[in-house]
Amino acid sequence: MSDYKPKKIESKWQKKWDDDKLYSVRENPAMEKRYILEMFPYPSGDLHMGHVRNYSIGDVVARYYSMKGFNVLHPIGWDAFGLPAENAAIKNKTHPKTWTYKNIKRQEEQMRQLGLSYDWDRTVVTCDPDYYRWGQWLFLKFYEKGLVYRDKSNVNWCPSCQTVLANEQVHGEGECWRCGSVVEQRRLAQWFFRITDYADRLLADLDLLDGWQDRVKVMQSNWIGKSRGTEVVFRLDKTDESITVFTTRPDTLFGATFFLLAPEHPVVDRLIDGTSYEQGVKKVRQTVASRTMVDRASGEMEKEGAFTGQYALNPVNGEKIPIWVADYVMMEYGTGAVMAVP
Ligand SMILES: [Zn+2]
16 A cells, blocks of 8 residues: 555545535435434534544444435534633634634534535534524524523532533532533523423323433433422331332332432432442442443443342332442432332
């Protein structure tokens, strides 16, 4: 391969693909359609290997459907708003707009070098007015229908980034994921979407997701929120303890076969102290402490769990149900306890 000069030969073909508009899509009602979209990158600098991995996967899917004869729309864009860009611009002593568009240009060059099959006539940049006007239009529609409202609530606030953080962006012992500052709680007025109006439908449709991991479904239902449900109290075998579980499906109680607790659940210590199960459970807890909530829920990591050696009693039939701790059950959502019905 000593004759292979990538800079020369690749730029020649990249230009040809570009001139021929190889990946531009034309509407064609006779063909079956496929829409392939990967998560937009943040224009924060050069692409890194994580981008290459992510966008290669999407490219494979797009090419697979093209080769199967589908009319594939495979666009790309940039998620280009927010304080990270502003802070980076301040640090680099430049205007956020200059900084952002410079990075977008650079990332586009790199994506073209990678030969990703995007329709370059259909890119979007979320900080362009002709893109965000549609976000504003949607917001107004929600507002007219009474689906957004203003209220105060506690938020995670990073004093150095001067921004609100999602729970998933608070790492370790309450530090900002971006700069490591200690995150504060602030009570701020903000806009809320009334997604609870749709909770029943969203929860019901989780059952239609074929092949999704349980942990992801559990997380989704926690995020959708409790609409209507029941708290069920399970007494524990051989102790005076009891544990409360929230369930939207109390009708499935008869089928409960095991019981899952968040490793941080306050009852766990009392269950395992001085028993031979103590070590196994503490190991799960250690692993969990080094992970973010998103990691724990993502489904990408191995599930970790351990038996506590204790049993709960099913309140409807008195059956003994083994109690486990599992990394994907979290104190922050629900009661930190889940009954499992296979
Ligand atoms: Zn920060």
